[in-house]
Amino acid sequence: DRTFHILLLPGDGVGPEVTAEARALLEAVGPAVGARFVFNEGLIGGAAIDAYGTPLRDEEIDAALASDAVFLGAVGGPAWDNLRGEARPESGLLRLRKALGLFANLRPVRVFDALVDASPLKPQIARGADLLVVRELTGGLYFGRPSERRTDEAGRRAIDTLPYTDHEIERIVDLAFRLARQRRRKVTSIDKANVLATSQLWREVATEVGERYPDVTLEHMLVDAGSMRLIARPRDFDVLVTENLFGDILSDEAGVLAGSLGMLPSASLHGEPPTRPGTVAPMFGLYEPVHGSAPDIAGQGLANPLGAILSVSMMLRFSFGLADAADAIEAAVEDALAAGYRTRDIGGTATTAELGAQVRERA
């Protein structure tokens, strides 16, 4: 058996509940796929603030670097809302992204047939939507310096900085093209090239990368048009690729299509360009459900575990090279939904543990 070491950071709120279901699923499928999953637990976010006075210790970064993948629950909550800057729970997550070089955030959004009614969109618009947002995660306004405020006689002022290099753009767009080859072979690159210098560079580099993939269609779209199109015609999209902050906004917007954030997984990847051009080699990654810590329902067994479960399915696919096992988990999720098992967010009464068990039985 191959052994995979996973650093588990359950985090805050519903994080521990949903990651427990996904962990149980991995442990259940291990033997059948010839894999052993060894979990090492650490703290992040509010839980780490309470225990150690900081949202992320160097120890957890070292443990992440020594593992094959990181699995995270959620961070934050009202208990830490009065903290500022580096002291906030979220800053632990931002620091981890940067320390691990997780430049690529993948957020697939699928409208499952069984859940078309949970979408706020008309069924004829939502049905069959299946897209992947590829967001640049370690550049742009999130990490550009200066990012500071100042007060002088004239008053208070603040400034943030949006920098991008051709290298940063090239590697994320290239990954988007490689992923599109495994899907419907269309990449939509989103920018604001009619206003921003960084977006003009983005469009130029995206066009160059596109020339290496003649079998994939590249289209450019302005971010304002993209935010409309996601709602008006979501099926137009296959792979979207965009910079950090546009990706933050558009991936959450796209998430609404699925009816509940609770359904959505994510992967944040780091890796060298793969040796075989145009393929996606196993990459180091951090996996987490898209939903937040949902403190209002924490500890009540109401949270949807599917976002966490589909996140470990992405882990199998992108970090461990176990695509068949990943497919099996996705099929099990679809079966459990088709059989009518739902947590409250998608209109049902199943508990977190019940829905988790239903998926496990089918995987």
Next chain:
Amino acid sequence: DRTFHILLLPGDGVGPEVTAEARALLEAVGPAVGARFVFNEGLIGGAAIDAYGTPLRDEEIDAALASDAVFLGAVGGPAWDNLRGEARPESGLLRLRKALGLFANLRPVRVFDALVDASPLKPQIARGADLLVVRELTGGLYFGRPSERRTDEAGRRAIDTLPYTDHEIERIVDLAFRLARQRRRKVTSIDKANVLATSQLWREVATEVGERYPDVTLEHMLVDAGSMRLIARPRDFDVLVTENLFGDILSDEAGVLAGSLGMLPSASLHGEPPTRPGTVAPMFGLYEPVHGSAPDIAGQGLANPLGAILSVSMMLRFSFGLADAADAIEAAVEDALAAGYRTRDIGGTATTAELGAQVRERA
């Protein structure tokens, strides 16, 4: 009769067609409201590039400053797509916004009962949605310097700058509160305060302004959450206020609710703080439909004139102090829609001129 001088900049594509209908409407309602509207025409965008080699001449800026309001159609089109930077049609619009100090962009989005079926959202979610996006229009990433690219041994890099002062934030948020007093008394301030220094300042100043309006509810929301909420629960919003680029994205996203961009008006305002605190005094403004130049349907009589017509209604309300006349136009639009008159974008067969005439008859 009072005389109002309007600089008309029809622009490109469908701009001339839709502004013609709105102009005819103003001329028709003038006598009844004791007003005379005098139009002076100028060029902007591609039309100005073709005639003068620049998307906006100083002459048009001077004419705008000498008028009581500016009425614009749309700018841009494929004929000018290969132009870059200051030479682009859009840069004429950006230059005009800055030269006229139009710091406040107002974009109301209403889902008319007669058009619920044109919305991509389920009727039970879209029905009754009625919100106003108030976007800061002369600051932030659109005008921050440096905004440039550079090439050295390490490669190509680009940078944009996002600056805000307390004064810029204060005046736009204050306007949002004054507008909320004329509506349902709720302001949602949108930022990314968990990441950006400018957003932290934004939130601080918005909170201070809110203290001056104890009768209006203020809520803060992160931009990623806002982009979800607009689709999942659009009726939660009354007035949204946000910075320039977030406003660009969210106002277009919100526009989708209405079923067609062709329905949507906008106002871009400049003015001193009004003498009576908490009221909205007449302000100088530029009015334009939200839709673009739509070159694919230009000259065919297919464009929806309601965005332009509702824009002149905003002109009457915000620049000329003729709120009753504005109400009458909005009622006429609603009547025409209820009577079944629609252009193609909202599922009908009426021409631009026919729908314009139907509104005129009812105003």
